[in-house]
Amino acid sequence: MSPAEQPHLEVVNVSKLFGTVTALDKVSFTASQGEFLSILGPSGCGKTTILRVVAGLEPQTSGSVSINGQDVSRLPVSKRNIGIVFQSYALFPNLTATKNVAYGLKSKGMDKKDLRKKVEDLMDLVGLSGMGEKYPSQLSGGQQQRVALARAMALSPNLLLLDEPLSALDAKVRIKLRSEIRDLQRRLGVTTIMVTHDQEEALTMADRILVMDQGELVQFGAPHEIYDFPSTPFVASFIGSMNFIRGAVKAEENRFKLGESLIHAGEANKVSNGAEALMAIRPEDVLVNANGQSGPNTFQAKVLHMEYKGSNFRVRFQPTQMDTNPIIEAEIATEKIRRLDIREGQLTDIDLPVDRIRVYESQGSQAHA
Amino acid sequence: MKAMIRLFALSLVLVMGLAAYAQAEDLLVYTALEDDEIPIYLELFNEMHPDINVQIVRDSTGIITAKILAEADNPQADVIWGTAATSLMLADQAGIVEPYAPAGLDRVRPAMRDANEVPHWVGIKAWMTGFCVNTIEMEALGLPTPSSFADLIDPVYKGQLIMPNPASSGTGFLTVSAILQMMGEEAGWEYLDALHENISRYTHSGSKPCKLAGSGETPIGISFAYRGFIQREKGEPVVTVFPEEGSGWDVEANALVKKAEIKDAARIFLDWAISPEVMELYARVYPVTAYDVGAPIPEGYPTDPEAQLIENDFQWAAANRARILEEWTNRYDGKSDPQ
Amino acid sequence: MPNGTLALGTRQQGFWQRVDSEVWIRRLLIALLCIWMLAVVVLPLGTLLSKSLVNQDGEFVGLANFIKYFQTPALSSSLGNSMFVAVLTTLISVSLGFGFAYALTRTCLPMKGMFKGLALTPIFAPTLLNGIALVYLFGRKGLITLGFFGHLDFLAVDIGLYGPVGIIISEVIFTFPQAMLILTIALSMTDARLYEASDSLGASKLRTFFTVTIPSIKYGLISAVFVCFILAFTDFGAPKVVGGNYNILATDIYKQVIGQQNFVMGAVVSVVLLVPTVLAFSVDRIVQRKQVSLIAAKSVPLIPKPEPLRDRIFLTFCSLIAFLIIAFYLTALFASLVKVWPYTIELGLWHYDFTGTGGGGYTAFFNSIRMALYSAAIGVGLTFASAYLIEKTRGLKALRGIAYFLSILPLALPGLVIGLAYIFFFNAPGWSFWGITIPNPLNFLYATMGILVMSNIVHFYTVSFLTATTALKQLDNEFETVSESMGVPFYRTFFRVTVPVCLPAVLEIFMYYFVNSMATVSAVIFLYSADTKLASVAVANMDDAGDIAPACAMAMLIVVANIAMRIIYGLVTKGAKRKTQAWTVR
The missing domain is CATH 3.40.190.10 (Periplasmic binding protein-like II)
Structure with missing residues (x-):
């Protein structure tokens, strides 16, 4: 993350209503100079709307947007000095790559020589030197994407907005472009906001992630914070997968009762004694402990089902002596399965590490394991 | 070569345009005369009055009448030529006609002109x-x-x-x-x-x-x-x-249209339209004309065409x-x- | 790079100002568009409607004129006649059109391009020509009535041309290409997988036809029905020539206005004509709005498999229709070259020398060409720009909605109604309301080329507008956003990107305007003046005067001009395609 000074972009309490539908509900966040933010959420969560509000394509109902300390809330897109790359790239089909990139520069009355130089530099930058005379339809998806990026960067924008920039591409190209875009963004030092519904994209590319749900900003933080400490069951289930154990009641400090069984958990102070809690643990955090070592949360469990996934197995356990019979999934390396010779129907010990268990207040929380 | 022709044509148009600017006047004439008669008469008119540019709107009697009445609030035509006298009477009732006594009116048979002293319409021939x-x-x-x-x-x-x-x-x-x-x-x-x-x-x-x-x-x-x-x-x-x-x-007759600005050319045209020169042309195909020009009765008509009426x-x-x-x-x- | 940000940032200061005003320019343009449509569609129509409610002296009489209309059998019987003719035409035209379209899309018909081209010939002809050609075929001295001048006596038959028979034949020829085109598009947009599914379920051919084919072209079929109905219901050219003693609404309007000076009754009949047309139009719009695209992005185009018997039947059918159409127009061409039909069969160009006939001869013909070119050039600009503003502007929803509605409306207006409304509206020197007189600012247009061009633009506006809209919808909406974000003025993107990419549609609209402006007679017959005589009006006038051969010759000239334009269009499109091939390979 860049050094925290005055925020480069500041979004304060932005709300957007479409008729009576609330698309954005008091969303606030900041980005510092050169930071890469990713807005993540399911479709219809308002992530594209927030991007359009920041861009000035959609006027917010209330709240403000400032760039570089200047309030741009009421400025049209053309006055905000931003570059945009759309999902479709929106490359002009009748213009060559070079002309697409030069498009915005031309109307700035730039000297012809300077313009050519600048466009060449941009094409080099995105690794497309020599492709300038091709038309968009003659370029591959990835190349088109890079032309769009070069075009967006041509006017040296204050802010680069990427709207699902990779979703139209093949899986392999997508992965390659992720790091390319990230590198490019770092080199240029341009503050960037990318909208995506792909959690992996957000986790690998962003400095910080905004997770949105139903028009609300639910969590804003670095990728590892979001992954390790999801603030709500929604975040927990939307990013990565998560086991949820329902019905536990906080008995005393650090201990929860599930029926008569006891589960130890950190984060226990999130709920008060006697309150019902939703406990969660990521499958990869569930340990298979076959050599007798046991922690406070070691339980005997039956292997119900095993799903082969190549490098890993997804194994479904059911603890034998735990009340309410919860089912717990674990992600276990194939190597370990092989070494421990785990099979369906077998009994084995599993351990739920105390510090990996997340606790949420139970009421109203909806979660899908 | 092409350029030369074009230049020549252009200068010609220019010269003609200048000449026209000096004198030419547009005259809009509504008529119900037959399509194949009109060019014969107009040729004569253009010979006699090259400075007047006649625009012809020709249609059936009923349609010409309809047009005149429709445009009563904002008349377009300058002159009505060779249109049924009964229709001109209607136009007259609608206040579209300006009385005018064309030169040579005294020669016209009384039955073929409006009875007013300054006639509202003057006939040219009977059909x-x-x-x-x-x-x-x-x-x-x-x-x-x-x-x-x-x-x-x-x-x-x-x-x-x-x-x-x-x-x-x-x-x-x-x-x-x-x-x-x-x-x-x-x-x-x-x-x-x-x-x-x-x-x-x-x-x-x-x-x-x-x-x-x-x-x-x-x-x-x-x-x-x-x-x-x-x-x-x-x-x-x-x-x-x-x-x-x-x-x-019926008599095919002429009338002057009442407009804010009545052109001199309109009166010239009406004078010409009953002149002996054009009357002779009318008489070649119509046996009964506004006045007798001594032309022989066109072949095929009864010997006494007036008795046929x-x-x-x-x-x-x-x-x-x-x-x-x-x-x-x-x-x-x-x-x-x-x- | 961040340094560059600052440098450009300051330079953009002045530039922002300009772009801000662009929003206003757009708003202004859309508002202007609405005002324009108001002035050339709504107000004239309003004038026409108000005319139908007053008496000859201009006093308001409510519905008295309509009561009188329906109490006069000589007048009101025309409504039933028009309905009869239009319904029968629609039935025949849509059936034949369906057969032809089916052959083009679902069978292995050879030379599909040629068949389609031949079937479209009537589009290039004024409907008056359909009537005239019929006179030469089936009139009392027609080619077929006389058994090819006695050479093929056994073929001689008198069909009693003048009246509903003649009108319906003419209208079928006129509307067939429209039905065929609409149904061809509908039939070609079906997912082959539906047929495979039906086949695999063991459904019979007939069952597949009724459960898959018909439902999938439902909307096309409805559209074809309404388009044919409206065209046949409002056409004026053919009934004028072969209507005989059979009165229909379109000819009644003309007769009331032109023949009997009864403008009020003309307005009344216009309203009577307008009501079913607007109804048909509205029903069609409502139905079409319900249409959900049946074509998923992944749908598989249907490629017909050879089936000898079926293919042969359809080949015979299409050959017959193509032959009839070609023979029809060749007869007209032949007749226009005959010295004295049917007495002196010598071929020559006598009738192409228009001296001594009404209508204006070659002056009229070249006026028509000029008018068609103006209409096409101005029309394409106006239509495309309006479609662009309506389709590609963010916000201003209400205003854009109004503009869209006004743009669709002209489709419901018969040419005669437009023409008559224009006389009332543009020839009025001014209007007084409660003693205040407002002079008519558009009065100067009356009896000029301008009013003819404008009536054509309005008359053929909707189809052009929809063509432009469809083309624009295929463009990425973000083109505008991207340019905006780069601070490029919208009109620059419009000319640099939108127009070039939509060039095929632009050319198509141009040709559509040209061809229709050349052939139309209904609107312009009320609006032409002494110095703007037109070829199509000349055809009508010469036919009126009984000079049928020269009328036929003039109509042939119109066809020739239109086909020439079609060829030019083909060449230009080809050239444009070659040029744009680079960016349309995918």
Whole structure:
């Protein structure tokens, strides 16, 4: 993350209503100079709307947007000095790559020589030197994407907005472009906001992630914070997968009762004694402990089902002596399965590490394991 | 080379334009004269008055009348030329006509001009009903050649007659008006009822029945005399029959249009339109003209063409025109040629 | 790079100002568009409607004129006649059109391009020509009535042309290409997988036809029905020539206005004509709005498999229709060259020398060409720009909605109604309301080329507008956003990107305007003047005067001009395609 000074972009309490539908509900966040933010959420969560509000394509109902300390809330897109790359790239089909990139520069009355130089530099930058005379339809998806990026960067924008920039591409190209875009963004030092519904994209590319749900900003933080400490069951289930154990009641400090069984958990102070809690643990955090070592949360469990996934197995356990019979999934390396010779129907010990268990207040929380 | 021609053409246009700027005046003339007559007369006019540029709007009598009346609030035409006197009377009632006494008015027969001292309209010639009969078709169908109105209601002609719709055609109106005047209204409508039985369709223009007879689409067309002679000249197997009872007729007349700005050229045109020079041209194909120019009667017409004309009360015709047409339309319009 | 940000940032200051005003320019343009449509569609129509409610002296009489209309059998019987003719035409036209379209899309018909081209010939002809050609075929001295001048006596038959028979034949020829085109598009947009599914379920051919084919072209079928109905219901050219004693609404309007000077009754009949047309139009719009695209992005185009018997039947059917259409127009061409039909069968160009006939001859013809070119050039600009503004502007929803509605409306207006409304509206020197007189600012247009061009633009507006809209919808909406974000003025993107990419549609609209402006007679017949005589009006006038051969010759000239334009269009499109091939390979 860049050094925290005055925020480069500041979004304060932005709300957007479409008729009576609330698309954005008091969303606030900041980005510092050169930071890469990713807005993540399911479709219809308002992530594209927030991007359009920041861009000035959609006027917010209330709240403000400032760039570089200047309030741009009421400025049209053309006055905000931003570059945009759309999902479709929106490359002009009748213009060559070079002309697409030069498009915005031309109307700035730039000297012809300077313009050519600048466009060449941009094409080099995105690794497309020599492709300038091709038309968009003659370029591959990835190349088109890079032309769009070069075009967006041509006017040296204050802010680069990427709207699902990779979703139209093949899986392999997508992965390659992720790091390319990230590198490019770092080199240029341009503050960037990318909208995506792909959690992996957000986790690998962003400095910080905004997770949105139903028009609300639910969590804003670095990728590892979001992954390790999801603030709500929604975040927990939307990013990565998560086991949820329902019905536990906080008995005393650090201990929860599930029926008569006891589960130890950190984060226990999130709920008060006697309150019902939703406990969660990521499958990869569930340990298979076959050599007798046991922690406070070691339980005997039956292997119900095993799903082969190549490098890993997804194994479904059911603890034998735990009340309410919860089912717990674990992600276990194939190597370990092989070494421990785990099979369906077998009994084995599993351990739920105390510090990996997340606790949420139970009421109203909806979660899908 | 091309450039040279273009340059030449351009300078020519420029010179002509300048010359025109000095004198040429546009004159918009509405007329119901026949399409094939107009160029002959206009050639003479252009010779005599090259500085006036005449624009012609020509249509059937009814349509020209309609146009004039429609534009009453904002008249477009400068002059009305060669249009049925009965129609001009209507236009006069609508306040569209500016009285004018053209040069040489004293020569015009009293019957062929408006009775006012400064006449509201002045006639140029009379045109009359004539039957165009296609000899080839008549023979093929074994039909006798009719010689009178009375003959036409013979059931042998059922479906073999075409006549103009009086609502749109001047010829149609003068024929109906003549029948009503000759026979009296009651007998006249009875006659028309009987005639209607033989008519296959009513056309919009007065010349069309004759042209259809010429092309064999009908053996007999009730039209006007001039048309029959011209179609014959074109090589069509047509003879013109003048009804024994006498022919309905009307005067083709001129009038000056009342506008905010009346052009001198309009008066010049009206003077010319009754001048002896053009009267001679009229007389070549029409036996009865505004005044006698001593031309021989065109071939094919009765020796005494004026005797062929019935007693025609124009005032009565104009005054009753609307009523006659309404009655006619109510009785027969189902068979009218669509416009 | 961040340094560059600052440098450009300051330079953009002045530039922002300009772009801000662009929003206003757009708003202004859309508002202007609405005002324009108001002035050329709504106000004239309003004038026409108000005319139908007053008496000859201009006093308000309520519905009295309509009561009189329906109490006069000579007038009101035309409504039934028009309905009869239009319904029968629609039935025949849509059936034949369906057969032809089916052959083009679902069978292995050879030379599909040629068949389609031949079937489209009537589009280039004024409907007056359809009537005239019929006179030469089936009139009392027609080619077929006379058994080819006695050479083929056994073929001689008199069909009693003048009346509903003649009108319906003409209208079928006129509307067939429209039905065929709409149904071809509908039939070609079906997912082949539906047929495979039906086949695999063991459904019979007939069952598949009724459960898959018909439902999938439902909307096309409905559209074809309404388009044919409206065209046949409002056409004026053909009934004028072969209507005989059979009165229909379109010819009644003309007769009332031109023949009997009864403008009020003309307005009344216009309203009577307008009501079913607007109804048909509205029903069609409502139905079409319900249409959900049946074509998924992944749908598989249907490629017909050879089936000898079926293919042969359809080949015979299409050959017959193509032959009839070609023979029809060749007869007209032949007749226009005959010296004195049917007495002197010598071929020559006598009738192409228009001296001594009404209508204006070659002056009229070249006026028509000029008018068609103006209409096409101005029309394409106006239509495309309006479609662009309506389709590609963010916000202003209400205003854009109004503009869209006004743009669709002209489709419901018959040419005669437009023409008559224009006389009333543009020839009025001014209007007084409560003693205040407002002069008519558009009065100067009356009796000029301008009013003819404008009536054509309005008359053929909707189809062009929809063509432009469809083309624009295929463009990425973000083109505008991207340019905006780069601070490029919208009109620059419009000319640099939108127009070039939509060039095929632009050319198509141009040709559509040209061809229709050349052939139309209904609107312009009320509006032409002495110095703007037109070829199509000349055809009508010469036919009126009984000069059928020259009328036929003039109509042939119109066809020739239109086909020439079609060829030029083909060449230009080909050239444009070659040029744009680079960016349309995918």
